[in-house]
Amino acid sequence: MFQPGSRYYDVETATLTVTEADGTQRVIAYKRRRFIPPVKSFSTVVEHTVTQGERLDNITAAYLDDPTDFWRICDANLVLHPAELEQIGLTIRIAVPGL
Numbered sequence: 001m002f003q004p005g006s007r008y009y010d011v012e013t014a015t016l017t018v019t020e021a022d023g024t025q026r027v028i029a030y031k032r033r034r035f036i037p038p039v040k041s042f043s044t045v046v047e048h049t050v051t052q053g054e055r056l057d058n059i060t061a062a063y064l065d066d067p068t069d070f071w072r073i074c075d076a077n078l079v080l081h082p083a084e085l086e087q088i089g090l091t092i093r094i095a096v097p098g099l
Contacts, residue, residue, distance in 0.1 A: 001031070007071045008034060042076045042095035049091045056082045063094045072096070 002008045012032045019025050048059060056074075057067035064072060070082055076095035079085055085092050 001029070005066065005068060007075075036075050036078065037097055039076070039078060042093070042097055044076075044093050044095045046094045047091050048094055050086060050088055052088055054086065056085050059085075059092075059094075 001013060008031050011034045013029055014032050016028045016030070017025050018028060046063065048063070050059070056070045060070040060073055061067040073085065073092060073094060074080065074082055075097075076093045077085060
């Protein structure tokens with residue numbers, strides 16, 4: 001359902017069987033809720049101060065080699081909306097889980 005690099009890849013897939021008005025049944029597959037790991041489970045690699053014109057995908061590419069892994073930086077900074085980490089002068093943690 002999700003690519004191996006996705007934040008949802010390891011989240012359990014569940015199913016729900018619903019009965020339609022005509023009596024037929026339909027199975028709905030969905031991902032369970034994803035919880036952000038506790039901050040203490042991350043190891044900070046470096047702290048980065050955002051400068052004029054920087055975007056989170058470029059910052060992520062520079063440190064993690066994959067711009068689509070921006071969600072890892074969001075998790076390490078307890079942020080749900082990536083744009084929150086693009087404020088000039090903000091120092092963000094570049095961290096990886098469990099090191």
